[in-house]
Structures are given as C-alpha cells and as structure tokens.
Amino acid sequence: MVDYRVEDQFAILEINNPPVNALSLHVREGLLNGVLRASADNNVKAIILIGKGKTFPSGADIKEFSRPGKAPWLPEVGHTIESSNKPVFSALHGTALGGGLEIALFSHYRIAEKTAKVGFPEVHLGLLPGAEGTIRLPRLTGLVIAMEMITSGRQVSAKEALKFGIVDKVVEGNLLKETKAFAKSVLGQPLEPRKLSLCGVKDADQVDKYYEAALKELLKKYRGVIAPVSCLKSIRGSAQLPYKEAAELERTLFSELMSGAQSAALRYSFFAERAASRWNLPNGASSANSKPLTIKSAAVIGAGTMGSGIAICLIRSGIPVILVEQNEKMLENALRNIGYILQGSVKLGRMTVDQRSDCLRILQGAASIEKLKDVDIVIEAVYENLKLKQEIFEKLDKICKPTALLCSNTSTLDIDLIASVTSKPDRVAGTHFFAPAYIMKLLENIYGSKTSPITVATIMDLGKKIGKISVLSKTCDGFIANRMNKIGTEAAFLVEEGALPHDIDQVLEDFGMPMGVFKVSDLSGIDIGWSIRQEMAKKQGITLTLETHYVSGERYSSLADRLYNLGRLGLKTGKGWYRYNNASNSRKPIIDPDVTDMILNHCEKLRIKRRQISPQEIIERCLYATVNEGFKILEEGVAEKPEDIDIVWQYGFSFPRYRGGPMFYASQVGLKKVYERICYYHESFPYSKHWLPSDLLKKLVSHPNEVPINLWMNYTNSKL
Numbered sequence: 001m002v003d004y005r006v007e008d009q010f011a012i013l014e015i016n017n018p019p020v021n022a023l024s025l026h027v028r029e030g031l032l033n034g035v036l037r038a039s040a041d042n043n044v045k046a047i048i049l050i051g052k053g054k055t056f057p058s059g060a061d062i063k064e065f066s067r068p069g070k071a072p073w074l075p076e077v078g079h080t081i082e083s084s085n086k087p088v089f090s091a092l093h094g095t096a097l098g099g100g101l102e103i104a105l106f107s108h109y110r111i112a113e114k115t116a117k118v119g120f121p122e123v124h125l126g127l128l129p130g131a132e133g134t135i136r137l138p139r140l141t142g143l144v145i146a147m148e149m150i151t152s153g154r155q156v157s158a159k160e161a162l163k164f165g166i167v168d169k170v171v172e173g174n175l176l177k178e179t180k181a182f183a184k185s186v187l188g189q190p191l192e193p194r195k196l197s198l199c200g201v202k203d204a205d206q207v208d209k210y211y212e213a214a215l216k217e218l219l220k221k222y223r224g225v226i227a228p229v230s231c232l233k234s235i236r237g238s239a240q241l242p243y244k245e246a247a248e249l250e251r252t253l254f255s256e257l258m259s260g261a262q263s264a265a266l267r268y269s270f271f272a273e274r275a276a277s278r279w280n281l282p283n284g285a286s287s288a289n290s291k292p293l294t295i296k297s298a299a300v301i302g303a304g305t306m307g308s309g310i311a312i313c314l315i316r317s318g319i320p321v322i323l324v325e326q327n328e329k330m331l332e333n334a335l336r337n338i339g340y341i342l343q344g345s346v347k348l349g350r351m352t353v354d355q356r357s358d359c360l361r362i363l364q365g366a367a368s369i370e371k372l373k374d375v376d377i378v379i380e381a382v383y384e385n386l387k388l389k390q391e392i393f394e395k396l397d398k399i400c401k402p403t404a405l406l407c408s409n410t411s412t413l414d415i416d417l418i419a420s421v422t423s424k425p426d427r428v429a430g431t432h433f434f435a436p437a438y439i440m441k442l443l444e445n446i447y448g449s450k451t452s453p454i455t456v457a458t459i460m461d462l463g464k465k466i467g468k469i470s471v472l473s474k475t476c477d478g479f480i481a482n483r484m485n486k487i488g489t490e491a492a493f494l495v496e497e498g499a500l501p502h503d504i505d506q507v508l509e510d511f512g513m514p515m516g517v518f519k520v521s522d523l524s525g526i527d528i529g530w531s532i533r534q535e536m537a538k539k540q541g542i543t544l545t546l547e548t549h550y551v552s553g554e555r556y557s558s559l560a561d562r563l564y565n566l567g568r569l570g571l572k573t574g575k576g577w578y579r580y581n582n583a584s585n586s587r588k589p590i591i592d593p594d595v596t597d598m599i600l601n602h603c604e605k606l607r608i609k610r611r612q613i614s615p616q617e618i619i620e621r622c623l624y625a626t627v628n629e630g631f632k633i634l635e636e637g638v639a640e641k642p643e644d645i646d647i648v649w650q651y652g653f654s655f656p657r658y659r660g661g662p663m664f665y666a667s668q669v670g671l672k673k674v675y676e677r678i679c680y681y682h683e684s685f686p687y688s689k690h691w692l693p694s695d696l697l698k699k700l701v702s703h704p705n706e707v708p709i710n711l712w713m714n715y716t717n718s719k720l
C-alpha cells in the first residue's frame with residue numbers, strides 16, 4: 001500500500017490505495033515504517049511522500065470509522081514524519097484532503113501540482129480534522145483563514161493554498177521531478193523552523209474576537225449542526241493552549257463528534273449518495289453492466305416554470321435545447337426569463353458573461369413539436385394531466401428518431417400509461433425534476449415495466465452530467481418522493497385535532513427542516529394542492545365540500561380547501577396559512593388570528609374536540625407515517641434500497657443531512673420503537689391507510705436477520 005524506493009538519495013514513499021489513496025491501516029503502517037526506514041538509511045538525504053494514481057490521500061478511510069480502529073493512528077504517523085532527521089516533502093496532486101492534508105502538514109515542506117486542491121472536508125462528515133489539523137493549519141495561515149477553511153470544508157486551489165502559506169511551491173509538469181528539484185534547493189537548511197508543533201499562531205492574541213465573530217455566523221448558517229462549532233472551539237484551543245494541550249482538546253472534541261448521532265448520519269449520507277448512483281433492475285440489468293447513450297441535443301416541451309428550469313439545467317451543461325411551447329407569448333416570456341435567470345447567475349458569480357451567452361446561443365424556441373425529429377432526448381413538462389401527456393407522446397413517437405428517449409417530468413403519473421401510447425415503450429421514462437429545477441439537486445428518474453436498461457443508464461448519466469443527484473424509482477403513483485410524503489396530510493390532521501400551523505412549522509424547523517410544511521404550502525400556492533385534490537375527486541366521481549371529512553373511507557381534511565375558498569392562496573395573495581406584508585414586499589410569514597378563527601370554526605362544525613398536542617407527537621405523526629410508507633416502497637421494489645429514499649429526501653425535500661434521511665432517522669430512533677408507535681397510531685386512526693403498518697417493517701423488527709435490506713445499519717449503531 002506504500003511502495004518504498006530510493007532514487008537519487010531520495011526515499012520515495014508512494015501511497016497506492018486506489019481509488020483515493022485513503023489512509024487505511026495498511027497505508028498508515030506503510031508510511032510509519034517507510035519514514036523510520038528512510039530516517040535510518042545513511043544513503044537517504046530526504047523523504048518524499050507522493051500519491052500513486054489520481055491523487056494524494058483524500059483523507060482517512062471513512063469506512064474504518066464505523067469499526068473499532070487499530071494503531072498506528074494518524075497523529076502517531078504524523079509525529080514520526082515531523083520528528084524524522086531527514087526533511088520530509090509532501091508532493092500534492094489531485095485532492096489532498098482531511099487526513100491527507102494533515103500528513104502534509106506534518107511534513108517539513110509541501111509542493112503542489114498546479115491543479116491540486118487541498119482542504120478539510122471533515123465538517124461534512126460531522127467531524128473535525130482530528131489528526132491535529134485544527135492545531136497546525138492556523139500556524140500556517142493565521143486564524144481567520146483556518147476558521148473559514150475548516151468550518152466550511154471548502155477545498156482551495158493550489159494557487160490559493162500558496163497565497164495562504166499552506167504550500168511552499170506550486171509546480172507544473174512532472175510532480176516528482178519538480179519536488180526533487182525543490183528539495184535540492186532547500187537541503188541542508190535547519191528543520192526546526194519547519195516543524196509546526198514548534199511554531200506559534202501568529203494572531204493568537206486576536207483569537208477571542210475572531211472566535212466570537214465566526215461563532216455568530218456559524219450559529220446562523222448551520223442551525224442545529226454541532227461539528228462546525230466544535231471545529232471552532234478546537235481552533236481557539238490552538239491559539240490559547242500549549243501545542244500538546246491543544247492537541248488533547250482536539251482529540252476529545254473529535255471523539256465526542258465521532259460517537260455522536262450527527263456524524264453517524266453524515267458519514268452514512270456520504271456513502272448513501274454514492275450508493276444511490278448505482279442501480280439494479282429486477283431483470284438483472286444494472287449500472288455496472290449497462291452503457292448510457294450520449295446525449296448531444298435535447299428538447300423540452302412546455303415553457304412554464306418547470307420546463308424553463310429544465311432547459312436551463314441542460315444548456316448550462318452545454319446540451320443544445322429546443323424549448324417547445326404552443327403559446328407564442330408564453331414562449332417569448334420563457335426565453336426572456338431564462339435570460340434573466342442566467343443574468344442572476346452572472347451577478348452571483350456563478351457564471352461568466354461569456355458562459356451566459358454560450359448558454360443562450362444553444363437555446364432555441366419552437367412553437368410546434370414538428371421540429372424535434374433529430375433530438376436525442378425529449379423531456380415533456382406540461383401540466384399534470386394524463387390525457388394531455390399521452391397525446392404529446394403519441395405525436396413524439398411519430399416525429400422523433402427511433403433512438404430518441406421520450407421522458408416525462410410527471411411527478412405522479414404512471415410511466416407505463418404514458419409509454420403505452422408509443423411504439424417504443426423501452427425508450428420511455430420519467431425524469432422528475434424538483435422546483436426550481438435549475439437549483440434543486442434531485443433528479444428522480446423513473447422506469448416503467450418496459451423501460452430498457454440503456455434508457456435507464458442514459459437518464460441516470462444525464463443527471464450526473466447536468467450536476468444532479470439522480471435516484472432511480474420504479475413507476476407507481478407518486479414515485480418515491482411524492483408517494484412517501486405524508487407530512488402535509490398528517491400536519492393538516494394535527495391542526496384539526498388541536499395544534500396550530502405555526503406550532504407544527506416550529507417543531508419541524510427545530511427538527512432541522514429549513515421551512516415548516518405550512519410555510520412551504522404558502523410559498524408554492526394553496527391553489528396547487530387544491531387542483532390536485534379536485535382532479536383526484538373528479539377521477540373518483542366525488543364532489544368535495546368544506547364539510548368533507550372522509551373520501552372513499554379515508555380521513556380527509558378540508559382545511560386547505562377553506563383557505564382556497566377564502567382566496568387565501570399563499571404568499572402570492574398576501575394571505576394563506578400565514579399573513580404577509582405585501583406592501584413592504586416581505587416574505588416573512590406572520591401568524592394570523594383569522595386563520596386560528598377559521599380553524600376553530602371548522603372544528604366546531606365538524607364537532608372535533610381539540611386537545612393539547614405535544615412536539616413529540618407532531619414529529620412522530622409527520623415522520624413515522626412517512627417512514628412507514630418508505631418501508632412499503634422498499635417492500636414493493638419502488639425504491640431499491642433505503643439509501644435511495646434518504647437521498648430523495650435530502651435533495652428533494654431538504655431533509656436535514658445530519659439526520660441522514662427519514663429511513664436512517666428511524667433506524668437511529670430504533671425500528672422497534674418506530675414500529676410500535678406506527679401500530680399505536682394505526683389503532684388511533686384506522687381511517688388513514690398510511691398508518692397500516694408495513695409488513696417489511698414488521699418482519700425487520702421481528703426477524704431482523706432474515707430481511708436483506710438493512711444495509712444502512714452498517715453505518716451506525718442502530719437501536720433495532
């Protein structure tokens with residue numbers, strides 16, 4: 001794992017642990033032994049640490065964090081490097097991250113290849129750089145840069161690293177050769193001044209001021225997240241304490257984080273995200289054995305908010321788009337809006353003026369779908385109506401080339417029904433973007449019973465190319481995301497039973513959701529949910545009234561319909577579940593006593609006796625109902641694995657990453673407890689079928705070893 005050779009009196013320790021040269025046990029052993037061997041060899045003048053393949057070590061081996069570890073630990077390896085009697089040079093390329101950068105900071109010199117990046121991403125794993133990174137970096141960069149880099153996890157370029165004093169030289173060309181040349185230029189110089197454990201922090205006297213300012217920012221930016229604050233405390237220690245004591249404090253804080261629930265969830269999320277990009281179909285096809293087609297051109301049908309957003313995603317990635325809209329005025333507006341949105345990106349520094357022009361150059365509008373005969377993929381994004389979509393797909397089937405993929409941005413409709421009107425159902429799939437499509441990272445891809453592996457591979461690959469996190473779902477009503485989301489339904493029932501909208505929003509926000517469910521509803525528009533409910537009622541031949549309390553034997557809340565009838569459509573009308581001060585253009589929700597009166601009135605009419613509802617009940621009702629549906633989704637194979645579900649929730653609904661996702665959260669609470677509460681709520685609310693306990697969950701609780709889906713248990717100490 002660490003190849004040792006001597007060349008021109010340099011001991012070269014080449015770290016060879018693909019794919020990212022993580023510092024697993026054997027690498028640590030190899031480094032330790034290699035440095036000791038080179039230090040004892042009279043023929044060796046200097047030691048060079050370098051990574052084989054695409055990178056210098058990108059960190060400790062995260063997989064080892066979930067198992068009892070083994071010495072030598074990274075700090076021990078590091079101190080062996082620093083105390084060597086020969087100068088040690090770290091030659092950085094690729095991504096020198098976390099423990100990798102710490103190894104480099106124990107070295108006496110650091111040379112970076114021009115394209116290298118360095119950083120401490122531990123905070124994203126709920127950790128801090130625990131091999132003295134928080135003590136050493138401030139000694140090189142000063143406190144402010146160290147605080148920013150460590151609490152944000154930001155990777156900095158070689159050029160920036162040079163400016164910050166993290167590396168001594170940036171080189172181009174052959175890294176090893178350049179490192180040797182640099183080494184020769186400094187050989188013979190004393191090593192003591194190069195040992196960071198012997199240096200002080202330059203601006204240590206300012207530490208309290210910097211700490212307070214940074215803390216204030218962090219508490220605002222990362223509400224409820226522990227690791228950034230621990231990072232900051234450890235950096236403060238680096239300035240206030242002697243080196244050894246600071247290192248001890250760092251170790252204590254690191255251990256606290258490592259054994260906590262947030263780090264377990266964040267480490268799980270790291271692997272879950274990568275697992276979600278791998279997929280298996282019931283017919284044996286998989287991401288490992290299916291090759292995607294190359295998409296060189298695309299069309300988007302429907303120039304509404306979703307269609308325009310999807311077009312932006314594609315042109316930003318260099319894929320030419322024809323945006324189709326029958327209504328010319330709408331098309332014109334959409335093209336203008338896309339220009340404005342990209343202008344906004346330029347203002348925010350996310351793209352250059354030239355990049356914006358390049359995007360707009362590859363976007364064209366069209367008033368009819370006749371122009372789509374040559375495109376590689378069509379994404380339909382018209383409004384959610386099966387008949388309309390079927391009409392479009394029937395036409396596309398005749399117009400488009402036989403190899404073109406025909407995709408729908410439907411958020412609920414059965415892909416098989418859409419595909420059934422075409423002659424090539426194997427080429428039909430769902431590509432469900434989340435609003436606003438050019439911002440939200442999730443792409444929920446859906447396969448039907450006839451969708452081919454090539455089609456699946458292509459849409460999954462396309463998602464990656466346009467910077468999305470793609471997750472695959474089998475077709476069903478609502479797919480993974482919308483089918484599973486029971487928060488809105490339960491929240492409305494909780495309001496009928498005794499809570500108020502702002503109580504529920506507060507509890508959900510305290511849990512870590514960026515915005516409560518009623519605020520979200522106001523933002524997206526009360527009329528959206530209303531139309532969906534009306535459509536559903538029409539399909540079932542039912543008329544909904546303001547007194548409707550059951551639909552087809554299922555409990556129903558008409559509270560939102562009352563808001564609709566009052567013209568309270570949310571933020572856009574200045575009134576919804578909350579009130580808004582439209583005069584000052586404020587989006588800040590204000591609690592409205594009229595809404596409370598409306599709720600109390602509604603309850604009186606329906607003779608509902610209101611009661612006190614605890615925050616615990618709000619969390620359980622909103623989340624466990626969702627988790628129960630998640631298990632049904634797994635049972636039916638709609639989602640292949642719990643990781644897919646959790647990634648959908650993180651990227652589609654902004655579920656706090658430090659809680660892992662609903663499925664992981666349930667595993668941390670303990671599945672047995674969750675199951676028992678689901679059974680209790682099922683008894684209490686027999687007219688809500690989402691409380692009918694999932695068979696899979698029941699099996700998992702009673703026979704955990706017989707159920708092959710408890711993958712995510714690997715990442716944590718589950719309280720099954």
Ligand SMILES: CCCCCCC/C=C/C(=O)SCCNC(=O)CCNC(=O)[C@H](O)C(C)(C)COP(=O)(O)OP(=O)(O)OC[C@H]1O[C@@H](n2cnc3c(N)ncnc32)[C@H](O)[C@@H]1OP(=O)(O)O
Nearest residue numbers: 020022058059060061062063073097098099121130131274
């Ligand atoms: C007393 C004890 C004290 C101990 C103190 C220890 C202190 C040190 C802590 C750390 O170093 S924590 C780790 C810090 N590093 C990271 O967080 C980096 C994580 N990795 C990445 O950000 C990216 O992987 C990358 C390095 C930028 C490369 O990205 P790329 O897109 O090229 O590849 P990926 O698909 O992300 O990864 C490929 C493959 O490698 C696996 N992997 C990546 N990093 C690690 C790692 N640090 N440990 C283990 N495995 C890692 C990743 O899961 C992928 O695997 P597969 O999905 O292909 O199986």
